[in-house]
Amino acid sequence: MPRIFAVAIALFLTGCVTYIGNGGMADTVGSHLNYVAKSGRLAVMVLGDPVPGKRAEIEAMVISALDNNFATLKTTFVATKLIVPAPDKILFVFDPEITALGSEMCHAPAAAKAGNQGAKMRIGVIFCSGRARSQIWASLDRISSVDDPLLAEVIDGLAFRLIPNGQRTAY
Numbered sequence: 001m002p003r004i005f006a007v008a009i010a011l012f013l014t015g016c017v018t019y020i021g022n023g024g025m026a027d028t029v030g031s032h033l034n035y036v037a038k039s040g041r042l043a044v045m046v047l048g049d050p051v052p053g054k055r056a057e058i059e060a061m062v063i064s065a066l067d068n069n070f071a072t073l074k075t076t077f078v079a080t081k082l083i084v085p086a087p088d089k090i091l092f093v094f095d096p097e098i099t100a101l102g103s104e105m106c107h108a109p110a111a112a113k114a115g116n117q118g119a120k121m122r123i124g125v126i127f128c129s130g131r132a133r134s135q136i137w138a139s140l141d142r143i144s145s146v147d148d149p150l151l152a153e154v155i156d157g158l159a160f161r162l163i164p165n166g167q168r169t170a171y
Contacts, residue, residue, distance in 0.1 A: 017140045017154055030163045032132035036088040037075035043086035044077045047105065048094030048114030050121060050143060050151075057146040062092045065152075065159040082110040090162070091126040092155070102126045102135045118142070125158040136161040 036042060044066065046059050059079040066077045080086060091105055097113045105112045106128035124137040136158055143151045 017138055017150070017157070020137045020139070029127060029132045029134040032129045033070075033127060033163065034073065036129050037070070037073040039075070041076050041078050043080040043084065043089040044092070045080050045082050045086075045089055045109050046092045046094070047082060047109055047112055048096065050094040050116075050123075051146050054146045058092075058094075061146070061152055061155050062159075065156040066090065068156065069159040069162075088129040089127075091124075091128065092158070093122075093124040093126065095121050096124065102133060106133060116142075123154055123158060125162050127162055134162055134164060 044059075044062060046055065046062060049055060050058065063077050063079060070077075077090070080089070089106075089109075091109055093105060093112070093114065095114045095116060096105065097115075102124075105126060119142055120139055121142045122137055122139050124135060126135040127133060138154045138158055140150060140154055145151075
């Protein structure tokens with residue numbers, strides 16, 4: 001019985017954020033990230049607009065989360081427009097269409113569609129690099145401001161979970 005109360009309290013304190021991910025599509029996602037980061041720059045693309053007119057602030061939060069979680073990679077994460085071709089990239093996706101697949105978004109991020117879908121929102125991060133792909137998603141109550149601390153927490157949590165467990169070394 002005490003475990004039930006502990007779980008209930010934990011869910012209440014975390015704001016009911018649910019993380020779902022299939023891990024990596026290769027058993028060496030961490031190695032691929034390390035390899036592509038050696039070029040010194042890694043494209044970061046943001047798909048969707050959870051708070052209209054605040055794209056620059058969202059991109060800054062995403063870059064900051066990646067910098068904090070992968071500080072030892074010695075790379076510069078660069079906010080990049082969706083139309084710029086980049087074979088290796090990290091996508092942060094806000095409210096994608098339900099039918100959108102990670103592989104499709106990696107292949108053609110500009111063609112993917114996103115939009116407000118109600119009281120809940122989905123945020124995902126996808127690492128795209130050749131045959132190595134990793135994705136993790138979060139579901140949470142819709143935020144109304146970029147100043148909402150839950151948004152920063154979820155973006156940071158997604159960046160942290162980008163490399164599947166067991167593949168993370170010192171990043």
